[in-house]
Amino acid sequence: MLRTNKRGAILIAALALLVLSGCASLGGPRHVSTVGLVSAHSVLSAIQDTEMRLVCGRQGAPAAPLCVPVPTHRQISAHLEQAFALEVRAAMLVRSLPPGTPQPAEVVTILVQVNALVRQAMELLPDGKDKAVLAQSIGGQK
């Protein structure tokens, strides 16, 4: 009886180890793409929310030179519009992938393009406390 219980315990422990060891690889390329897109979306959203608060002349915006002049705001908005459009395209592409499908190269290309747009938008923001806080919150993009 004791021997049977010991064998049972070993079997369960072995099964648990097998299952746990497989957990890390369960996500696959689709999961990796999803994490990348969710992360990119958080960054873009943070930039848009922060930048909209800094537009010169708007309620709560800081005074010059810490505010974003309207022509610059238009430029940043153009970058963000493009980035969000790319993001939607990539998310739709990843959503349509069946389980086990390799990550399409197009998704990687889109994420690189989004990253470039993030950099351009960040460069246009005036230096100051708000930009520093934003850069810190999105992981050091400047």
Add this chain to the structure above:
Amino acid sequence: MIDLSKLGPLIQQVVTLGSIGGNGLQTAIALVAQFKAVLASQGYESDTSELEKVIADASRRQAIAAKEKEAEA
């Protein structure tokens, strides 16, 4: 999130297999495969849900950015 109601019967099979001390290695391997399939399907649905949220919010924000692009001084 893992749906425990789906994993319950599998866990029961593992416990039963363990308690009888059988030499069912193949059964055990099949159970692991079933476990992994259940977990993977949960991950797929969860990722789909996250992607749909991203699509909805990114579309909304894209429209805001398009409007702001035309903002007047």
